Amino acid sequence: MRLRFTKMHGLGNDFVVIDAVRQRLTLNAEQIRYLADRHFGVGCDQVLLVEAPRIDGTDFHYRIFNADGGEVEQCGNGARCFARYVRDEGLTQADQIRVGTAAGAIVLQVRADGQVSVEMGIPRFNPTEIPLQVRNRAPAYDLGSGCEAMRIGAVSMGNPHAVLAVGNVDEAPVGELGPRIERKSLFPHGANVGFMERRASDLIRLRVWERGVGETLACGTGACAAAVIGRLWGELGESVQVQLPGGTLLIDWRGEGEPVMMTGPATRVFDGEIDL
Numbered sequence: 001m002r003l004r005f006t007k008m009h010g011l012g013n014d015f016v017v018i019d020a021v022r023q024r025l026t027l028n029a030e031q032i033r034y035l036a037d038r039h040f041g042v043g044c045d046q047v048l049l050v051e052a053p054r055i056d057g058t059d060f061h062y063r064i065f066n067a068d069g070g071e072v073e074q075c076g077n078g079a080r081c082f083a084r085y086v087r088d089e090g091l092t093q094a095d096q097i098r099v100g101t102a103a104g105a106i107v108l109q110v111r112a113d114g115q116v117s118v119e120m121g122i123p124r125f126n127p128t129e130i131p132l133q134v135r136n137r138a139p140a141y142d143l144g145s146g147c148e149a150m151r152i153g154a155v156s157m158g159n160p161h162a163v164l165a166v167g168n169v170d171e172a173p174v175g176e177l178g179p180r181i182e183r184k185s186l187f188p189h190g191a192n193v194g195f196m197e198r199r200a201s202d203l204i205r206l207r208v209w210e211r212g213v214g215e216t217l218a219c220g221t222g223a224c225a226a227a228v229i230g231r232l233w234g235e236l237g238e239s240v241q242v243q244l245p246g247g248t249l250l251i252d253w254r255g256e257g258e259p260v261m262m263t264g265p266a267t268r269v270f271d272g273e274i275d276l
């Protein structure tokens with residue numbers, strides 16, 4: 001099968017985006033892993049499918065696959081690229097685009113300045129997605145040696161996130177603790193693991209070990225999760241600049257029961273074709 005794709009990124013979190021509206025296709029886990037492979041395939045953190053709507057009141061359906069081939073519920077940086085893609089491809093002319101995902105509907109707003117704002121939904125704390133034992137607790141829930149002093153919080157943005165407070169993200173044990181927590185039985189479906197350094201009530205630095213990928217240059221849902229946990233710890237305000245290795249996202253959250261708003265760029269790199 002000859003497959004057309006577009007390479008995009010949100011602050012260096014990179015994607016292979018595929019129009020599954022005008023080219024009918026399904027992809028299995030092996031094909032996803034091939035597309036994501038940085039040596040033998042195209043290379044990306046996630047593969048994103050643009051599909052016809054499945055939920056009433058939405059314009060499109062949005063499916064997300066990690067580089068390991070697993071399908072997941074949500075991807076924030078990918079949502080901004082989704083909006084850029086469907087506009088560039090003429091699949092819509094709207095500025096506001098309602099998109100269905102496995103985690104429910106989200107609203108994408110294409111801004112005059114070229115950035116995209118996404119209403120990412122209401123943060124969730126239910127035990128089927130995250131372990132209540134680590135809900136916004138301090139001191140740390142026992143994650144084993146090396147992190148006794150760390151505080152940990154957990155929240156779902158449709159996908160599960162652990163957030164650890166660190167003094168300096170540059171020295172955070174991302175590669176060592178990230179995979180341990182990602183796969184810890186504590187999280188029923190695995191977890192993305194954020195390492196957050198608070199600089200001010202409106203500024204954090206963040207690195208994220210992503211479930212199914214590893215450390216990425218940016219993580220949109222991770223930025224939302226860190227801002228929510230920091231706010232629940234009483235350390236962050238309503239509007240937070242989240243500095244990630246790939247760049248900065250703006251996260252706004254009015255508080256519990258309210259949706260999280262994420263604003264940032266979406267970049268198209270090149271179009272390509274590949275035989276699957």
Ligand SMILES: N[C@H](CCC[C@H](N)C(=O)O)C(=O)O
Nearest residue numbers: 075076077159211219220221
């Ligand atoms: N690795 C994540 C999915 C991608 C999230 C990230 N790329 C974002 O921008 O939110 C997970 O397994 O839940």
